[in-house]
Amino acid sequence: MAFNHFVKNEFLTLLPQAYPVGPILHLEDNGKQSETLQWLDEQPARSVVFLCFGSMGGFSEEQTRETAVALDRSGHRFLWSLRRASPNIMTEPPGDFGNLEDVLPEGFLDRTSGRGKVIGWAPQAAVLAKPAIGGFVTHCGWNSMLESLWFGVPMVTWPLYAEQKINAFAMVEELGLAVEIRRYFRGDLMAGEMEMLTAEDVERAIRRVMEEDSDVRYRVKEMAGKCHAALMDGGSSKTALAKFIQDVIENLVV
Structure with missing residues (x-):
């Protein structure tokens, strides 16, 4: 929708034709049902924040402790894919904490x-597909x-680097499809200068995104329907792809 508006702008008429195709997703199911996914199947619909x-x-x-306090206070069910910060993000990716009890608040895991x-790596698409997921705290x-x-899950925006701050702004301010933790984020993960978010910041956003009848949830559900419709026969994506193929054929030099 946003891209269609962009390409139709009168100031862009001199640019080459653009073909808005998508959403393009890799959602292949490998058939494996992990313990985490089984746990989600046991939770009520839209009750878990991911x-x-x-x-x-x-x-x-x-920052890990502040986030844990927020989850504890919120009272909501949660699935947390937790990784420790890399000492040098440019040469070494994040890893798992050696002992969670050493970094989480005392008694958090028991409470x-x-x-x-709390897990390490997560099969993100498979998790978001589960009916139990009611909100998604994401780096955007x-x-x-x-x-x-695609799965109709409202988001909490927590951008970390690169274009993610722009993505977060679009989701919250322009499209109304997400809840912000803060309107403006300072720092950049790649530069090793991340701004600290307090437990109060994170808890407030989690409570907002998990509201059952919020305007954000309604708009995300509506957008999910548009995403699916775009890929159906006669949808905007298939129509644009057909137009692209037609234009290529017509412009072939024989």
């Missing part, structure tokens, strides 16, 4: 054992946002 920050998203011990899980990578919209 926290996942991509392959490069890792946090300091201090939340009945309603939450492009694939993550597309997957969240």
Whole structure:
């Protein structure tokens, strides 16, 4: 929708033809049902908030504790894909914490054992596909946002680097499809200068995104329908792809 508006702008008429195709997603099911996915199947619909920050998203011990306090206070069920920050993100990806009890608040795992899980890597698309997921705290990578919209899951924006801040702004301010933790984020993960978010910041956003009848949830559900319709016969994506093929054929030099 946003891209269609972009390409139709009168100031872009001199540019080459653009063909808005998508959303393009890799949602192949490998048939494996992990313990995490089985746990999600046992949870009520839209009751679990999922926290996942991509392959490069890792946090300091201090930020990890603040996030844990937020989850504890919120009272919501949660699935948290937790990675430790890399000492040099340019040469070494984030890894798992050696002992979670050393970095999480005292008693956190015991207090939340009945309603939450802390894991390492997560099969993100498979998790978002589960009916139990009611909200997604994300770094706002492009694939993550597309997957969240495809499955109709409202987002909490927590951008870490690169274009993610722009993506977050678009989701919150322009499209109304996400909840912000803060309007403006300072720092950049790649530069090793991440801004600390307090437990109060994170808890407030989690409570907002998990509201059952919020305007954000309604708009995300509506957008999910548009995403699916775009890929159907007669949808905007298939129509654009057919137009692209036709234009290529017509412009072939024989």
